[in-house]
Amino acid sequence: MPDHKQTDAKKDQTLSSKLPKPKKVTISSSIMWALIFTLLIAAWIVTGDFKGGSSLKTESPSLAEKAKRDKTEGTSFRVRTAEFPVVEHPEKLVIRGRTLSDNQVELKAETAGLITKLEVEKGDFVKKDTLICHLEDGGRTAALLEAKAVVTQAEADFKASKTLERRGHTAGLKVLQNKALVDRAKATLLRAELDLARTKIKAPFDGYIDQLPSKVGSFLSVGGACATLVALDPLMVIGAVRERDIGKLKTGMSGVANLVTGVSAKGKIHFISARAENETRTFRIDLLIPNKDGLLKSGVTADIEIPLAPRKAMKLPPSILTLNDNGKVGVRAVSPVGNVEFLPVKILSEEDSGIWVEALPATKRIITVGQDFVKAGQKVEAVQDTKFKQSTPDAKGTPGS
Secondary structure, three states, rough: OOOOHHHHHHHHHHHHHHHHHOOOOOOOOOHHHHHHHHHHHHHHHHHHHOOOOOOOOOOOHHHHHHHHHHHOOOOOEEEEOOOOOOEEEEOOEEEEEEEEEEEEEEOOOOOOOEEEEEEEOOOEEOOOEEEEEEEOOHHHHHHHHHHHHHHHHHHHHHHHHHHHHHHEEEEEEEHHHHHHHHHHHHHHHHHHHHHHOEEEEEOOOOOEEEEEOOOOOOOOOOOOOOEEEEEEEEEEEEEEEEEHHHHHHHHHOOEEEEEOOOEEEEEEEEEEOOOOOOOEEEEEEEEEEOOOOOOOOOEEEEEEEEEEEEEEEEEEEEHHHHHHHOOOOEEEEOOOOOOOEEEEEEEEEEOHHHHEEEEEOOOOOEEEHHHHHHHHHHEEEEEOOOOOOOOOOOOOOOOOO
16 A cells, blocks of 8 residues: 555655746846935935034035034134215205195175176286176165265355354354264265275285186175185295104295196295194194296195205115114124124115215224124124225215225
8 A cells, every 4th residue: 555645745746846936036236226325315304414414514604604603613703894984964854745825815795796797717817906806886876976965065064054153153062063964974975985896806916816606697795705816926835844853944944845746946934833733743834935927836745855954974775784682773883802883873864875874983894794693792803895985975975885
């Protein structure tokens, strides 16, 4: 009887010989190096070395990084400095305002009546005492003639009574009564003359007819408007001045009004309000400017420029201004011993080419590059900024650059 174990072993051997043999896997060197670099980058990201601890740093650190490194290493941070000249800066006060007629009035009727004639048209220039509106007579001429007759009769009676008194034929009381009648008649005559004169509405001053609200045939009651007369010479420019600036002004000072129409005119301050407006806390000023040809109109927006006494100032590029820890605007400078100091500035005016500030010591070396990366008291190394020439300012007070 055959052995079953030997038989099974032979079957397994035969079966294994028929199965395909496994192939040998080989990895190329390029794939191997790619896997190594991938693992290294993954390890670098996981460890957080990308925050600045790896050796993959930029070769040119920023000013902030350099300042931090210099402070750590105990070396002086290098800044650029320049000296800016002090000049006489012509200061001026600019006030927003508008033109306004110095004299504007509505010509109103002082007696009632129909308008029978208008002697002018809207826009006309008229001289003083020019007839504007003519009202109907309305029996006023007859009333005047009657008043004159009464005066004549009263004077005759008064004269006769005086003659009789001298002859002793009448009492002195009669003479006084006749004198009173004369005075009363004359008063009535004056009223009649005035009432008739009021039918002719005339211009009280030289000016332009701005409005004609009534037409021929319109009835004007007492107080009814016939026309509006506007005087444009001189023309007034009114403006509002802030509390802190009102002390710089006084009446009689010269000024220039620059209208939005492009026209400029010189004048003088005629009026300064004695009290501020409750809402705005500003003071009104009036600048009177000549306008003989009447080209300047009322109600036009204008800027009033008032020249003030010149001040010691220097012109700085806006890029060198900075803030201290308290939020104050100023510049940083380098002291003679090389320490940083903060100098607050007072801005006077701004131009396209720079900012005018109240004068700082002309000998101060003001930091032009690096001022935002240093603090007061810090030791620095100052080098001259060649962008700014140390020359005398030109005629306008602008330092060369």
